[in-house]
Amino acid sequence: MINNLFTKIAEKDKRSIARALTEIENNSKLSEKIIDEISSSFGKSYRIGITGPPGAGKSTLTNALLKKLVEMNYYVGVIAVDPTSPFTGGALLGDRIRMSEIGTHPNVFIRSMASRGSLGGLTKFASEAGDVFDYAGFDFTIYETVGVGQSELDIANNVDTTVVVLVPESGDSIQAMKAGLMEIGDIFVMNKADRAGADQAVASLQFILSFREHNENSWLPPIIKTIASEYKGIDDLYNKILEHKNFLLKNNLLELKRKQRFKTRIKELISNQLKKELxxxxxxxxxxxxxxxxxxxxxxxxxxxxxxxxxxxxxx
Ligand SMILES: Nc1nc2c(ncn2[C@@H]2O[C@H](COP(=O)(O)OP(=O)(O)O)[C@@H](O)[C@H]2O)c(=O)[nH]1
Ligand SMILES: [Mg+2]
Known part of the structure; x- marks a missing residue:
């Protein structure tokens, strides 16, 4: 029975993927077996986190990036952890329709989560869901999260490339700085570049980023201008993601990151177990x-x- 489930997941069968995610989310009896099996094959699916303030255009950008990845014949899994996300039905109808359109594409699997429950549970689910996509042989996993609290920082620790989305509104960068987003971004996107003040906003973001610690070997986070609603700047974003991936690979950081993530997870599982027993x-x-x-x-x-x-x- 369960072996059949694994075979089906490896064949990218959407119903079986959905079933595995539900078992994991519900912490069911089967979930431990599923996690044991899928976590043994970790490594292939590249994990991208898309975070930023509500309304910045994260879902629109995710949708545009999905379109690009699908055009390139990639398989992509999406975990949307955003109470205002169209995935979860919180936003404008037009967005929701656009999202569900791409969601029915055979190369795309979208799962939404309200950010209820404990933060620990949320990140645990997010990383295990990534493992399921990995097992299925998906090329990418995208996490969309609202960048306002600790959970986003946790999720940033669980992805390979973190994309921080901002808009040219006054004080947006300052807010992002307060929320700790400046520290976690590998790529910054100034979305809604069709609005006035985009260039000034990029300049002030650049200024803020220049205070980030770096040396000659470190990755300098680029800033990209996009108009997600018009699919503009998406190729740039895609190329920068690949550049960052190559940077990580070249410096042996990708494997290190993944091992570190695994270690943190195992430690967390042990702590939780011991706490229960104590x-x-x-x-x-x-x-x-x-x-x-x-x-x-x-x-x-x-x-x-x-x-x-x-x-x-x-x-x-
Ligand atoms: N003018 C403009 N509007 C955009 C752009 N990208 C997204 N939007 C709109 O901004 C609103 C919020 O977008 P959404 O993707 O839901 O933001 P999220 O909360 O960050 O996921 C929606 O009405 C989008 O259509 C853009 O580049 N320019
Ligand atoms: Mg959203």
Missing amino acids: WTLERNNLLDENINLIFEKKLKLSTVVNQLVNSFRNNN
């Missing part, structure tokens, strides 16, 4: 009692910590 009802009760004793100055904090750690160790 915080039994018994130890939770013990902690409650001891907190009172700390308040009454009858116990030291470090004593309580050591006691709990030791009780865990002795039981294992």
